[in-house]
Amino acid sequence: MRLLRGAxxxxxxxxxxxxxxxxxxxxxxxxxxxxxxxxxxxxAETWTAERWRADVLPSLARLGAGxxxxxxxxxxxxxxxxxxxxxxxxxxxxxxxxxxxxxxVLVPVIMLVAGIxxxxxxxxxxxGCIWPILLNTIAGVRSADAVQLxxxxxxGLGRTRTLTSVVLPAASPRIVTGMRQSLAxxxxxxxxxxxxxxxxGLGFAIVQFQRSYAIPAMWSGILLLGCLGVALxxxxxxxxxxxxxxxxxxxxxxx
Amino acid sequence: MRRLxxxxxxxxxxxxxxxxxxxxxxxxxxxxxxxxxxxIPIVDVAPIYLGIEQGFFAERGITVExxxxxxxxxxVPGVAxxxxxxxxxxxxxxxxxxxxxxxxxxxxxxxxxxxxxxxxFGAVMVAADSPIQxxxxxAGATVAVxxxxxxxxxxxxxxxxxxxxxxxxxxxxxxxxxxMPAQLAAGNLDAVWVVEPFKSIVEAEGGRPVAWNxxxxxxxxxxxxxxxxxxxxxxxxxxxERFAAAIAESLQYATDNPDAVRDILTTYTxxxxxxxxxxxxxxxxxxxxxxxxxxxxxxxxxxGIFENPPDVDALLP
Amino acid sequence: MSHKxxxxxxxxxxxxxxxxxxxxxxxxxxxxxxxRARLHPRRPRPRLRPTPGRTPPLPVPLVLGAAGVALALAxxxxxxxxxxxxxxxxxxxxAVLNALAADLARGEFWQALADTLTAWALxxxxxxxxxxxxxxxxxxxxxxxxxxxxxxxxxxxIPSVALVPLAVLLFGTRxxxxxxxxxxxxxxxxxxxxxxxxxxxxxxxxxxxxxxxLNPWQRLRHLAxxxxxxxxxxxxxLAATVALVLAITAELVIGSPGLGHEIAVAQSSGxxxxxxxxxxxxxxxxxxVNLGVRAVERxxxxxxxxxxxxxxx
Numbered sequence: 001m002r003l004l005r006g007a008x009x010x011x012x013x014x015x016x017x018x019x020x021x022x023x024x025x026x027x028x029x030x031x032x033x034x035x036x037x038x039x040x041x042x043x044a045e046t047w048t049a050e051r052w053r054a055d056v057l058p059s060l061a062r063l064g065a066g067x068x069x070x071x072x073x074x075x076x077x078x079x080x081x082x083x084x085x086x087x088x089x090x091x092x093x094x095x096x097x098x099x100x101x102x103x104x105v106l107v108p109v110i111m112l113v114a115g116i117x118x119x120x121x122x123x124x125x126x127x128g129c130i131w132p133i134l135l136n137t138i139a140g141v142r143s144a145d146a147v148q149l150x151x152x153x154x155x156g157l158g159r160t161r162t163l164t165s166v167v168l169p170a171a172s173p174r175i176v177t178g179m180r181q182s183l184a185x186x187x188x189x190x191x192x193x194x195x196x197x198x199x200x201g202l203g204f205a206i207v208q209f210q211r212s213y214a215i216p217a218m219w220s221g222i223l224l225l226g227c228l229g230v231a232l233x234x235x236x237x238x239x240x241x242x243x244x245x246x247x248x249x250x251x252x253x254x255x
Numbered sequence: 256m257r258r259l260x261x262x263x264x265x266x267x268x269x270x271x272x273x274x275x276x277x278x279x280x281x282x283x284x285x286x287x288x289x290x291x292x293x294x295i296p297i298v299d300v301a302p303i304y305l306g307i308e309q310g311f312f313a314e315r316g317i318t319v320e321x322x323x324x325x326x327x328x329x330x331v332p333g334v335a336x337x338x339x340x341x342x343x344x345x346x347x348x349x350x351x352x353x354x355x356x357x358x359x360x361x362x363x364x365x366x367x368x369x370x371x372x373x374x375x376f377g378a379v380m381v382a383a384d385s386p387i388q389x390x391x392x393x394a395g396a397t398v399a400v401x402x403x404x405x406x407x408x409x410x411x412x413x414x415x416x417x418x419x420x421x422x423x424x425x426x427x428x429x430x431x432x433x434x435m436p437a438q439l440a441a442g443n444l445d446a447v448w449v450v451e452p453f454k455s456i457v458e459a460e461g462g463r464p465v466a467w468n469x470x471x472x473x474x475x476x477x478x479x480x481x482x483x484x485x486x487x488x489x490x491x492x493x494x495x496e497r498f499a500a501a502i503a504e505s506l507q508y509a510t511d512n513p514d515a516v517r518d519i520l521t522t523y524t525x526x527x528x529x530x531x532x533x534x535x536x537x538x539x540x541x542x543x544x545x546x547x548x549x550x551x552x553x554x555x556x557x558x559g560i561f562e563n564p565p566d567v568d569a570l571l572p
Numbered sequence: 573m574s575h576k577x578x579x580x581x582x583x584x585x586x587x588x589x590x591x592x593x594x595x596x597x598x599x600x601x602x603x604x605x606x607x608r609a610r611l612h613p614r615r616p617r618p619r620l621r622p623t624p625g626r627t628p629p630l631p632v633p634l635v636l637g638a639a640g641v642a643l644a645l646a647x648x649x650x651x652x653x654x655x656x657x658x659x660x661x662x663x664x665x666x667a668v669l670n671a672l673a674a675d676l677a678r679g680e681f682w683q684a685l686a687d688t689l690t691a692w693a694l695x696x697x698x699x700x701x702x703x704x705x706x707x708x709x710x711x712x713x714x715x716x717x718x719x720x721x722x723x724x725x726x727x728x729x730i731p732s733v734a735l736v737p738l739a740v741l742l743f744g745t746r747x748x749x750x751x752x753x754x755x756x757x758x759x760x761x762x763x764x765x766x767x768x769x770x771x772x773x774x775x776x777x778x779x780x781x782x783x784x785x786l787n788p789w790q791r792l793r794h795l796a797x798x799x800x801x802x803x804x805x806x807x808x809x810l811a812a813t814v815a816l817v818l819a820i821t822a823e824l825v826i827g828s829p830g831l832g833h834e835i836a837v838a839q840s841s842g843x844x845x846x847x848x849x850x851x852x853x854x855x856x857x858x859x860x861v862n863l864g865v866r867a868v869e870r871x872x873x874x875x876x877x878x879x880x881x882x883x884x885x
Contacts, residue, residue: 009722010721014722014723014726031355031357032332032335032336032737086632089632089633089640090637090639090640092633092637093637093638093640093641093859094640096858097641098855099858100813100817100858100859101854101855101858102817102818102821102854103821104733104821104825105820105851106851108434108839108847109848111434111437112657115438115443116428116430116434116444117443184728187731188732191731195733196429196430196434197428197430197438198428198429199428199429208403208404210328210737211327211328211403211404211405213351213356213357214562222730222734225730227726229726229728230726233725233728234725293744296837322746323827325824325825325826325827325833328737329740329745329826329827332740333745338740338743339744431839433840436660437661440658440660440661441658452841452842453842456842525837525838525841525842525843525846526841526843527841530842
């Protein structure tokens with residue numbers, strides 16, 4: 001019964017909305033808004049195993065690489081900058097500035113440095129994903145409880161030990177929040193990075209469909225993007241629960 | 256909360272008003288027609304800017320509102336949705352749209368190749384030290400075009416074929432024109448297909464042309480044209496005729512006054528003065544070259560870019 | 573100097589907590605909305621008063637920050653002279669600043685700036701209004717919230733850029749098409765935050781409201797709104813940044829009037845110096861917007877005792 005209720009909640013509203021879309025577009029003759037029926041039929045035809053291998057998987061691989069690089073770079077730099085007061089002051093204005101530049105504007109600049117291959121696309125993803133992680137890590141590190149830090153100092157824990165036992169756990173809820181935001185941004189950047197100088201990829205495919213007026217296929221690509229987003233969000237929730245189970249339990253208790 | 260509701264009501268009203276304003280009436284009280292034309296701010300559309308400046312449209316009772324878009328991807332849907340009355344786009348894109356079922360028609364010529372190898376406004380360029388010397392050498396190379404499955408790659412394949420080479424495994428990559436010179440210089444690409452002003456920019460960097468694809472595809476190739484929906488052509492034939500006549504006069508004026516062209520370019524582009532002076536200007540003949548368009552359609556069909564065969568007669572006036 | 577219950581006597585600054593959390597300092601730490609927080613500041617600190625007659629100490633953060641900016645500009649000046657990049661396509665900082673100065677003197681630049689800011693402000697206003705309204709509505713009704721969860725998770729990751737053809741179809745290349753992209757992206761930021769805020773209502777206060785038999789309107793005004801307000805402000809801050817990025821992106825890709833369109837024209841003319849100058853302006857605008865929204869946030873939440881927090885998005 002619980003399973004049924006869970007499934008109903010998950011699928012209820014989307015099904016209703018889908019149904020409305022189906023009915024509303026059934027007689028559509030508009031070129032750019034084909035009937036949902038046609039889009040779904042196109043879905044099966046377009047996203048064959050061949051296309052998955054050629055387009056979707058490379059895109060996801062690049063997203064994965066870019067995201068992983070952002071996490072590693074963001075957390076490492078964030079720990080460093082957050083713990084060193086003068087470094088924080090030095091870099092803060094420049095960091096705030098750099099993150100405010102819209103990624104599509106940066107793509108030509110990145111192309112100059114990284115060429116036009118996979119490196120460029122991964123670099124574009126990193127250029128956008130790193131900011132939430134970096135800034136959240138810095139904030140998390142700076143919010144480490146003073147009492148705990150003093151205790152660590154009193155016990156003579158070295159810098160490394162303090163980092164791993166006190167600072168990192170204290171910062172982890174914020175870091176995970178940053179990682180979640182980055183994931184959403186990463187998906188967007190994955191599409192943007194493939195709008196320029198690409199030869200394969202999900203975003204590339206969607207743009208090519210649009211350019212060659214294969215509109216139902218374009219819509220099916222957008223639908224696929226949405227599904228990927230949901231799947232990635234669900235995966236991230238699992239990760240969140242695994243890493244922060246102690247934090248969630250604590251909040252529940254205090255609620 | 257009340258403030259929030261008021262704010263939302265205001266916002267909704269604003270958006271609806273903005274939407275309503277999207278579809279304006281074309282007729283004016285004083286008898287002139289206001290038309291909106293979607294163009295890309297590039298060299299090719301200099302004539303229409305000149306025509307507006309010289310009054311060719313005003314004397315035919317047309318007020319032109321030019322809207323600069325970033326590419327055919329924004330203009331063709333804009334015309335189809337009647338946001339623009341007229342648009343500017345290359346012929347292969349128009350053939351693609353027409354073969355996909357969009358009800359559009361060419362109303363006037365836009366721009367054409369000069370037809371002279373060695374002095375055209377677009378070419379395939381390579382770096383100075385490249386081993387590629389002839390079009391046939393492009394076989395198996397990485398060539399950048401600004402849009403895949405469009406006029407660039409189809410005409411380049413023809414260049415290679417005409418020179419006796421094999422076009423089947425050329426690695427076409429889609430790169431925006433502005434980024435091509437740097438990528439060529441960095442060695443990430445073997446060759447780039449560029450049009451002015453980027454052709455002159457690459458030349459200034461030491462690049463040299465290796466294939467004149469517009470010339471090889473067909474004699475006096477019509478590259479791009481002004482188009483409108485079939486609906487407009489049928490419902491307001493008079494307006495379309497007057498617009499076409501004004502465009503024809505503008506094209507002639509541009510052909511006769513190349514210095515005026517270079518001057519007007521400074522008003523809607525950022526091209527630097529020395530590049531402006533060095534650029535090869537395209538040709539602006541008064542009529543669309545029908546044979547060349549049929550050739551483009553045949554080339555496109557051979558390369559498999561059309562889902563259905565395009566109907567050239569339905570597209571051209 | 574302002575006295576804030578923070579570790580840093582200079583107070584919260586930009587770059588601070590993108591997503592500040594209730595510090596996992598223990599179950600006894602006061603949470604937002606908790607009236608006890610007013611009585612028990614989290615970390616009591618001795619007040620620092622400047623000794624009369626002594627000059628105030630050098631604002632170290634400001635000096636270091638300026639030094640950082642200077643370093644970055646110097647690097648930009650020197651980089652094109654190194655073999656790392658091709659000097660033809662990477663102008664020096666000096667050349668870029670020259671182009672910027674030339675641009676500032678042109679009327680079109682200010683017109684484009686005004687266009688971008690208009691799109692940003694209007695889009696943000698619509699997104700905030702819609703996000704707050706829907707967020708409170710959905711959040712207050714638990715079954716609706718549970719049902720809407722999967723839909724929100726599905727629609728949220730769809731990149732705004734995928735909506736470009738739709739925008740062009742509906743609104744052409746004028747302001748409303750930019751607005752569509754801006755509102756779509758910014759709306760989710762606000763919605764998610766407000767939903768988290770409504771969920772965070774203190775259960776004791778909720779019970780009190782029920783036992784006092786407050787009607788839904790009063791519950792909204794006294795319960796949901798004050799609890800959600802800090803989250804809403806965080807949402808506004810995040811949405812403001814996203815809105816600006818999307819406004820410029822939309823102008824770049826669609827061609828609607830604004831800074832993004834100017835960047836595109838500079839790109840398609842091969843005017844790299846002007847392009848970089850405009851990129852600088854875009855970044856600077858983002859910083860200003862961020863600072864401005866933070867100031868508004870501080871002002872709007874002056875009454876709130878503890879560090880503002882937000883739940884994981």
